Structure formats: structure tokens, C-alpha cells
Amino acid sequence: MKKEITLKNNEFIFTLFKEYYFKNIENLRPPLEMHNREYGIMTFDSRVIRHLSFSKLGNLKAYIIQNVPSDIFCSNAYYQFPTFPINEKGWKGADMIFDIDLNDLLLPCQKEHTFYICSNCHVVFRDLTKICSACQNTKILKNTIPCFRCINALKKETKNLTEFLKKDFGIKEENMEVSFSGNTGFHVVVFQSNYLMLDSKARSDIVGYIMGKNLSPESLGVRNDKHGYRIKIPLSGYSYGWRKRIVQKMKISEVSNDYLNKFIKKIGGYQSFKNEIDKIASDLGLKIDPQVTTDIHRIFRMVGSLNSKSGLSKIICNNLDKFDPMIDSCFFDDDKNVDISLNTPLKFSIKGKKYNLDKSISTVPVSVGVFLISKKLANIASCSS
Numbered sequence: 001m002k003k004e005i006t007l008k009n010n011e012f013i014f015t016l017f018k019e020y021y022f023k024n025i026e027n028l029r030p031p032l033e034m035h036n037r038e039y040g041i042m043t044f045d046s047r048v049i050r051h052l053s054f055s056k057l058g059n060l061k062a063y064i065i066q067n068v069p070s071d072i073f074c075s076n077a078y079y080q081f082p083t084f085p086i087n088e089k090g091w092k093g094a095d096m097i098f099d100i101d102l103n104d105l106l107l108p109c110q111k112e113h114t115f116y117i118c119s120n121c122h123v124v125f126r127d128l129t130k131i132c133s134a135c136q137n138t139k140i141l142k143n144t145i146p147c148f149r150c151i152n153a154l155k156k157e158t159k160n161l162t163e164f165l166k167k168d169f170g171i172k173e174e175n176m177e178v179s180f181s182g183n184t185g186f187h188v189v190v191f192q193s194n195y196l197m198l199d200s201k202a203r204s205d206i207v208g209y210i211m212g213k214n215l216s217p218e219s220l221g222v223r224n225d226k227h228g229y230r231i232k233i234p235l236s237g238y239s240y241g242w243r244k245r246i247v248q249k250m251k252i253s254e255v256s257n258d259y260l261n262k263f264i265k266k267i268g269g270y271q272s273f274k275n276e277i278d279k280i281a282s283d284l285g286l287k288i289d290p291q292v293t294t295d296i297h298r299i300f301r302m303v304g305s306l307n308s309k310s311g312l313s314k315i316i317c318n319n320l321d322k323f324d325p326m327i328d329s330c331f332f333d334d335d336k337n338v339d340i341s342l343n344t345p346l347k348f349s350i351k352g353k354k355y356n357l358d359k360s361i362s363t364v365p366v367s368v369g370v371f372l373i374s375k376k377l378a379n380i381a382s383c384s385s
Contacts, residue, residue: 027304041069182307212285311370339381
């Protein structure tokens with residue numbers, strides 16, 4: 001019975017994905033120098049096919065329409081031979097990509113709309129669990145339906161990141177691309193030439209800086225010694241970067257050895273000063289996934305493709321303030337309805353409409369059905385006109 005339900009769900013999603021790519025194939029946007037990229041897809045039977053290459057956009061589109069993947073990916077790296085094994089591809093550089101995901105923000109509201117789902121029997125738990133009490137399965141999936149507070153927090157963090165990259169690293173706005181991931185996050189892609197050849201270590205250093213890791217009083221000219229500490233203001237001053245952020249947050253109005261010495265004594269000495277820096281770094285440091293940025297051979301979801309975890313599309317965000325992923329990334333029509341059986345009661349909004357569904361069978365627009373079934377929070381019952 002469980003297998004039959006899974007097959008019905010897959011058939012329903014497959015049919016709609018096929019229709020989406022047939023009608024909206026022009027939304028698919030390949031990366032720069034598409035012929036130097038590796039492509040990969042995930043099929044609806046969970047197979048991953050990698051090391052694909054396409055020299056023309058028309059060939060890529062034809063492949064997608066013919067094969068109808070559940071997910072489409074392309075590499076951040078540029079390769080001489082994209083179809084070869086990873087150590088023989090001839091790496092030529094890679095875009096630098098940052099991932100801001102809801103799971104990393106740890107917002108207080110997330111518990112209200114986060115669900116833990118057994119991968120075997122699809123029983124839904126509201127609290128974190130390591131084992132399904134119904135079937136003893138240990139593979140538990142985590143799914144979140146973002147609320148407006150989540151989305152606003154994600155957009156704010158994304159804007160903070162782009163400002164960081166512009167002010168601290170000199171990256172031009174035209175060399176950055178911001179996109180919604182199609183599920184619960186945003187991607188920021190940097191394709192400025194002087195960053196493309198950076199190795200994993202250099203990218204790791206950039207990530208550490210952005211997250212505010214390992215900041216020390218020494219970076220502000222305050223050194224610990226046997227007498228307590230000594231101060232020597234850096235020649236470059238406190239006019240930019242983390243130095244500027246820290247002195248502004250501490251409300252240090254005057255930058256001088258004497259003033260800084262009085263300030264440190266007032267708050268309790270060197271260790272108290274260090275603790276305050278750590279707190280500021282924790283507050284102002286950005287919440288990004290380090291592994292995403294440091295991986296120079298990673299494949300990323302392609303712009304314009306559908307995300308099988310939500311049924312939403314990965315889409316470029318030209319105006320973050322006005323962007324609403326639950327409207328702008330939902331491309332399925334609402335002229336047809338579908339009957340679904342919920343695995344748990346749900347309250348959420350999509351395409352500008354609020355829903356409050358109980359656990360019985362509900363008739364909803366196709367866009368809602370795709371969204372909930374993709375998140376494994378509902379099962380298909382039947383379709384109706």
C-alpha cells in the first residue's frame with residue numbers, strides 16, 4: 001500500500017513537471033560558458049546521472065523535455081573536459097557560490113512549521129525524533145514550510161551578504177547573481193574574474209571572515225601580554241571591515257590609544273574586551289553554509305528548474321524587497337484541482353492565499369497539491385477539473 005501511494009505521488013508530480021518543462025522550457029537558464037560545465041540530473045526513481053555536457057542550449061532543452069528530471073544541476077566549475085571523471089576534467093576555475101538556508105538561521109518561529117517525516121511510512125512528527133515510533137525506521141526527513149517571518153529573515157541575510165561582498169571584497173554588483181533556491185534558501189553567485197581561480201582554502205578563509213570566525217583583539221591592535229594588554233592602533237585605522245563594525249557596535253566614538261585603554265578598563269579588561277568582540281562577531285557574522293562555498297567541484301540547481309522538494313522553481317531575484325517565493329516561484333496553474341490526503345494538519349500561505357487544512361481529504365488547487373506532496377506532507381487522492 002505504501003509503495004502504491006509513492007508511485008501515485010511520483011506519477012502525479014512527474015506529469016506536472018513534464019508539463020512545466022514543455023510550457024516553460026525558456027525559463028531554463030544555463031550558466032556562463034555552458035559548454036565548459038558539467039551537468040547532472042536526478043530521476044524520479046532517485047538515480048543521479050552526472051558528467052553530462054551540452055554545447056548548445058537547444059540540446060540541453062531537448063534533453064530535459066525528453067527525460068523530465070526531478071532535479072537539474074550544473075557545476076560551479078569550468079572544465080576542459082566536463083564529461084571526464086572528476087580528476088581528469090581539467091579544472092579551469094569555479095564561480096564562488098554562497099548558500100543562505102533557513103535551517104542555518106535558527107529562527108524562533110521555525111518550530112511552528114517544521115515537520116519530521118518518516119521516509120518509510122510518512123508518519124509526521126512535530127518534534128525531532130531519531131526513530132519512527134510507527135515502523136522503527138531511522139531515516140527521518142526534515143521539512144519546513146517557511147512563513148513570512150522566515151522569508152523576510154532570509155531576504156535580509158541575503159542582502160547583508162551582498163553588502164559584505166561589495167564593501168569588504170570589492171565585488172561589483174553586476175558580477176553577482178541572487179536567486180531563490182526553490183525551497184528554503186537563497187544562492188548568491190559571484191563570477192568576478194579575480195575570484196574564479198581561488199582554491200578551497202582561500203574560499204574557506206573568505207567564509208570564515210564573512211561568518212566572523214576567529215576575530216581577535218589583536219586585529220584591533222590590542223595584544224595580551226604579561227602586564228595585561230598593550231594597545232597599538234593599526235596604521236590602517238578602524239575605517240572599514242570588521243574593525244569598523246566592532247567599534248561602531250561598541251560605540252567607541254574616538255579612536256586613540258588612550259581612549260581605547262579607558263574603554264577596555266571600563267568593561268573589565270582584556271578578556272571582557274575579547275568576549276565582547278566574540279559576541280559582536282556572533283551577532284553580525286552571516287549564517288552561510290561553509291561547505292557550499294569551499295567546494296570547487298559542486299553541482300548546483302539550475303536557474304529555471306523545479307525543485308523536487310517543493311515543486312517551486314529556482315528563480316533569479318532582481319528585486320529582493322518585492323520578491324515573494326510562494327508567489328513568484330510557483331508556476332503551476334490553479335485552473336485544476338486535486339484531492340489530497342494530508343499526513344498532518346497544516347496552516348500555510350501560497351500564491352497569496354491562506355490555507356488551514358485538517359487531516360481529512362481536501363480538494364485544493366494543483367499548485368498546493370504539488371507543494372505539499374513534494375514536501376511529503378500529503379498524498380495524492382485524485383484529480384478533478
